[in-house]
Amino acid sequence: METTVGMSSVLEQDIREKFRRSGYTLTSQRRAVLEALKEARGHPSAEDVYLTVKRKNPRVALGTVYQALSVLEEIGVVDSKHWSESPTRYDLNVEPHLDIRCARCGAVSEIPGVELGELEENIRYNTPYEVKRTTIVVEGLCPSCREA
Amino acid sequence: METTVGMSSVLEQDIREKFRRSGYTLTSQRRAVLEALKEARGHPSAEDVYLTVKRKNPRVALGTVYQALSVLEEIGVVDSKHWSESPTRYDLNVEPHLDIRCARCGAVSEIPGVELGELEENIRYNTPYEVKRTTIVVEGLCPSCREA
DNA sequence: CTTCGGAATAGGAATGGTTACTGATTGGAG
DNA sequence: CTCCAATCAGTAACCATTCCTATTCCGAAG
Numbered sequence: 001m002e003t004t005v006g007m008s009s010v011l012e013q014d015i016r017e018k019f020r021r022s023g024y025t026l027t028s029q030r031r032a033v034l035e036a037l038k039e040a041r042g043h044p045s046a047e048d049v050y051l052t053v054k055r056k057n058p059r060v061a062l063g064t065v066y067q068a069l070s071v072l073e074e075i076g077v078v079d080s081k082h083w084s085e086s087p088t089r090y091d092l093n094v095e096p097h098l099d100i101r102c103a104r105c106g107a108v109s110e111i112p113g114v115e116l117g118e119l120e121e122n123i124r125y126n127t128p129y130e131v132k133r134t135t136i137v138v139e140g141l142c143p144s145c146r147e148a
Numbered sequence: 149m150e151t152t153v154g155m156s157s158v159l160e161q162d163i164r165e166k167f168r169r170s171g172y173t174l175t176s177q178r179r180a181v182l183e184a185l186k187e188a189r190g191h192p193s194a195e196d197v198y199l200t201v202k203r204k205n206p207r208v209a210l211g212t213v214y215q216a217l218s219v220l221e222e223i224g225v226v227d228s229k230h231w232s233e234s235p236t237r238y239d240l241n242v243e244p245h246l247d248i249r250c251a252r253c254g255a256v257s258e259i260p261g262v263e264l265g266e267l268e269e270n271i272r273y274n275t276p277y278e279v280k281r282t283t284i285v286v287e288g289l290c291p292s293c294r295e296a
Numbered sequence: 297c298t299t300c301g302g303a304a305t306a307g308g309a310a311t312g313g314t315t316a317c318t319g320a321t322t323g324g325a326g
Numbered sequence: 327c328t329c330c331a332a333t334c335a336g337t338a339a340c341c342a343t344t345c346c347t348a349t350t351c352c353g354a355a356g
Contacts, residue, residue: 024332025323025324025332025333027322027323027332027333027334029333029334030333045313046313046314047313059334059335060334060335061334061335061336061337062314062335062336063314063315063316063334063335063336063337064333064334064335066313066314066315067315067333067334080232082230082232084228084230084236085343086313087312087313087314088232088313088314098271100271100275100277100279102277103280109275109277111271111274111275112274113270113274114267114270114271114274115270119262119267122261122262122263123246123248123259123262123286126259126260126261126262127248127257127259127286127288128290128291129248129250129257129286129288129289129290129291129294130288130289130294131248131286131287131288132251132287132288132289133286133287133288134284134285134286134287135284135285135286135287136282136283136284136285137282137283137285138271138275138277138279138281138282138283139279139280139281139282139283140275140277140278140279140280140281141277141278141280142276142277143276143277146277146278172303172304173303173304173351173352173353175303175304175305175351175352176351177304177305178304193342194342194343195342207305207306207307208305208306209305209306209307209308210306210307210343211305211306211307211308211343211344211345212304212305212306214342214343214344215304215305215344216304233314234342235341235342235343236342236343
C-alpha cells in the first residue's frame with residue numbers, strides 16, 4: 001500500500017520530466033497552481049485556482065494563473081473544458097474522458113465508463129481535416145438540483 | 149422533382165408551426181435572421197448574421213440578432229456550437245451531428261456519417277445527472293490550412 | 297378600421313472572462 | 327557573482343454577449 005507521499009513523488013517526477021522536455025521552467029507559481037488543482041474538489045475555474053493559490057501567496061496575479069494553466073495544458077499535465085456562458089474548467093485528468101456540468105449549480109463531475117476511442121476513430125475517418133482535439137461537453141441537472 | 153420554392157414553403161410551414169406553438173412572434177427581424185442562415189456558407193457567427201441582415205435592413209441591432217438566434221434555438225429551429233476562444237457558430241441543422249472547426253482559418257464544416265445515438269445512450273446510463281444536452285466540438289486543420 | 301397591452305426592437309452602455317502590455321524580478325548557465 | 331532570457335505582478339484593454347430603456351410594432355378585441 002503506497003503512501004500519499006509516494007504517489008505524490010511519482011506525479012512530481014512525471015511533471016518534472018514534462019517540463020524538462022518542453023523547455024518551460026517549473027516555477028513556484030506553476031507548482032502552486034498544480035497544488036491547487038490537486039486539492040480542489042470538482043473542476044475549478046481559473047478564478048477558483050487563483051483564490052486557492054492566493055491564500056498561500058497573496059502577491060500572485062490572476063494573469064499568472066491563466067498563463068500557468070495554459071502552459072500546463074500545453075505540456076499535457078492539465079485538461080480544460082469550456083461550457084458556454086461559464087468560465088473554463090480545469091482538471092488533472094488528461095486522458096480522454098467525459099465531464100458533465102450542472103446547468104443550475106455549476107458543479108462539474110466526471111462520467112466514467114464511456115468508451116471514446118471508437119468515436120475518435122470514426123471522426124478521423126469521416127473528415128478531411130487533420131483532427132487536433134475532440135471535446136465533449138455535457139450539460140444537465142445534478143441529483144440535488146433536479147429536485148429543486 | 150420539387151422546386152426550391154416548394155421546399156422553402158415546407159420549411160416556412162414547419163417554422164411557422166414552431167413559432168405558433170411556442171408563443172413567440174415570427175417578426176420580420178427573426179425571418180431575416182433565418183434567411184441569413186439559409187444563405188450563409190458554413191456556420192456563421194452572430195456577427196456574420198448581423199452583417200448579412202444589415203445589408204437589407206440597416207437599422208437592425210446586433211442585440212436583436214442575438215435575441216432572435218436565442219429564440220430560434222429555443223424553439224428548435226437553430227443549432228449552436230461554441231468553440232473556446234472564438235464566437236459561437238449557428239446553423240439550421242438541428243439534428244445531432246458533428247462539426248469541426250479549423251483552428252487556423254476558423255472555417256466550420258460538418259462531419260457526416262458518425263453515429264451518435266449510442267454515445268448519448270451510454271452517457272445517460274453512466275451518470276446520475278439528468279442529461280439536457282451533449283455538445284461535441286472538434287478542432288483541427290482544414291485541407292488548405294494543413295499545407296501552410 | 298381603431299384601440300390597447302404586451303412583446304419585440306434600436307441603440308448604446310455594461311459585463312465578465314480572458315488576454316495583452318509593461319517594467320520589475322527571478323533563477324539557472326557560465 | 328554576473329548576465330540574460332524567462333517569468334511575474336499589476337493593470338489596462340479586449341470582445342463576445344447581455345442588459346437596459348425608451349420607442350415601435352403586432353395582433354387580438356371591439
